[in-house]
Amino acid sequence: MNGSTAETIYALATASGRAGVSMFRVSGPTAFDGLQRLTGLIGVEPRMAVRATVSDGDGAIDDGLVLAFPGPASFTGEDVVEYQMHGGRAVQSAMLRVLAAQPGYRMAEPGEFSRRAVLNGKLDLTAAEGIADLVDAETEAQRLQARRQSRGALGALYQDWRERMLRVLGHIEALVDFPDEDLPSEVWDGIRGQVYDLDASISAHLDDGRRGERLRDGLRMAIIGPPNAGKSSLLNWLSKRDAAIVSDVAGTTRDIIEIHLDISGYPILVADTAGLREGADFIESEGIRRARAWADSADLILDLADARSINEKDEAEPVSGNSERILIATKADLLSDAERGLLDKDRIAVSVATGEGMDGLLAMIADKAAILMDLGEAPAITRARHREGLTESLGHLCRALGQCAFEADEFDVEYGLVAEDLRLAARALGRVTGAVDIEEILDLVFSEFCIGK
Known part of the structure; x- marks a missing residue:
């Protein structure tokens, strides 16, 4: 180009x-x-x-x-x-x-x-996007991911898959266009095996828990709990400023307060939400509805409860969703020794006032973030555009596999349909990197099979 x-x-x-x-x-x-x-x-x-x-x-x-x-x-x-x-x-x-x-x-x-x-x-599209992410990177983990992508790691992976698709397609085009040529008998078995390998590789890449997108955009972490559980105090401690109003009056927080954090190099968007309870007025009820919606879409939930009332029945409906969750008992400095013995062992006891347990809580958040946004050895998908193109490519491969499922000597395999599915799969992948050139297929046919010599 x-x-x-x-x-x-x-x-x-x-x-x-x-x-x-x-x-x-x-x-x-x-x-x-x-x-x-x-x-x-x-x-x-x-x-x-x-x-x-x-x-x-x-x-x-x-x-x-x-x-x-x-x-x-x-x-x-x-x-x-x-x-x-x-x-x-x-x-x-x-x-x-x-x-x-x-x-x-x-x-x-x-x-x-x-x-x-x-x-x-000079660059493929994924590397160019990596440069933009490098400019926007605010944490160390974001920098590492963006630098890897800007240096072509993601593009190289996709280009390798695309070249393999084109190579297989070249073989199939030979079967379609040159049926009289004396081609090796194991060609069809090799084609089928390579399509299966490509399908497995792309499927595994897509099944990544969206770790790359989380790292690029920031982990969504919700602070939830009943009124006066210490949610706003925890948000202020994490952000190191008075971001939320702290009061003993129930229902002080009525809207979502979002703060961007850098915890151990991982980007986190934390939200203080309205206290979950029944019987609130209209405005507070709307805040609670928004709190539930935000928490339902969160990657990580900090579930707070006042350590002094942790065993009391909570009348509010619990937050649903499959998010990772850290159970926290707040205001631990107000507990007697006897009350400490009754705490749920699954909850970490913390006190914003004295700092008790706060370093441990930060470490737990960092550990969860590291798992949810693990850089790993292989480059990760970082944009919806990548995922869409890969999903489309995988769909065409699956259709090609449907044609490849039968033995060539037992069934009349429609080589042309398999070729078309592979062509569309390679094109979808090429759109991700910005490299789409169907003429490459002909080059591979002539170079590998020496047709027309």
Whole structure:
């Protein structure tokens, strides 16, 4: 694929605002012409920082460093120039103004540099998405997953499966189009076995508990329990700020309060919810309904109860769902020794006031998060788009397996139907990585079977 155009694009590649350095990126066929006009430099050595003064014809804009990256050995595959200037707003405005005035230049659209890299074969779509995730990463685990994806781990896995599909498809196309050729007798057995292997590999990849998507978006953790169980106090302790109002009055929390946390490198979206009880007024009842809905969709639930009333009958309907759950007895500092002996052993006793049990609770949350968002050895699915494409590909493979289920010497196998299902399976997988080229099938047929020699 070739994404080169007649347009040269530019953008401020660092954050807008006051900073030590601002970096401006330019990519396209006239990037080096602009460099010469703005700095007077000719023949800048590739990938070497050179000091230069950027001028607009009326005077100097700023002194800084410039780097030239001739295509195709650049990020986008085109000629690229990077200007590293001082980071003041006035410098940024002046640089954007002078770049906009260059012939054939226009402001880049969001993600357009990465898009050109994909179109020019420098990245596949999953790697480009990994770069975006790396920019957005807020925790260590997110960084590790995004870096792995941006370096092509996910794309390499999918490309391997796709190449295997195309190889099998090439064999089947030979059976369909060249029935008179003296092909090996074990070809059909090999085709069937390879389709089964592909089906098993993709099925196992999809059956991952959505760990990659959880890690990218953040684990959803709900704090639930009856009124005055200490939910808001726990949220404030976890967030290290007064995010929720703490009061002895039942029903203080009536809406969902969401806070983003970083616990042991794992991203967690924690929600303080309304106290679960019967007989609440209309507004509080709506808060309870929302609390149940949020908890039902949560990945992890912190189920709180006041340690002093833990054995009392709870009239509120329990929260349903299959979420992981940590049982917590709060306000443990108010317990007598005798009352401590009566605590449910499945609950961890904590006190926000004294810090008792809090380190243990954090460790338990981190352990649960590590299981639910385990990076593992294999790269994980990180987007719904990936899952949709893989599911579609798997569906076509399953139909191909339906055709492959019979022995070729006992039944009339419809090779053409098997080929079509494999073609659609490879196409669906190719859409995930952005590489779809049906001509590859013909290349494989001729290279592996030497047909037409």
